[in-house]
Amino acid sequence: MTATAPKLTDLVLATRTISEQGGACPYQAEGTILGQHFYFRFRHDYASLTVGEADQVGIDGITGDPYGGVLSDDEFEKLFRKLLKRYLKSLKF
Template sequence: MAEKTLTEVFAALGAAMKPALDRERAEWDAHGAEATFRLEATGAILDQLGGNCPVQAEGTVDGQAFYFRARGDAWELWIGAADDWWTDRAWSIYRDYGKWPDAGWMPRHEALGFIVEGIEVYRAR
């Protein structure tokens, strides 16, 4: 078996990932603007959204930091000052999402929708 160069390995990886990336891009093109509008309507500021396994987002809402994380079969949103999101939770909401590992591959527009849902629950408390 012939050894492959690093360039060949990355080219094969890119070719294998292309269908999934094309699908993700098409979903964002179809739903991203509406999802972004819904988030902006809350007054939240999104600093970062991305990743897979986990999908993560950070920003601020009502002057408080927020952190969103979707992995495995659930998503969670934390809002409030926290030095460590895992042990010092100011407020959080947790929801199931599909089957393992669906949440880690959640489309970005769905993540934004769940952030909006979490903000609405946070404000209604």
């Protein structure tokens, strides 16, 4: 049996600490990841993630509800992972 290497997203998520999470219109979360401050926001069916001083990455049309601004914990986790993947792809190693 061969071991599967962990994905970069999973390794980065292992460094995440969340200091605040929740709310409605907007749903927000903040904390640290890779030693950098992050800010997540979801409102008007648009989710964004900013890490450190980096440019913001975002996704539009999440729920199809233009007034969407509430997430379950599972929905937050899925969106955060998706945005984190976009952020990591934007980095130049």
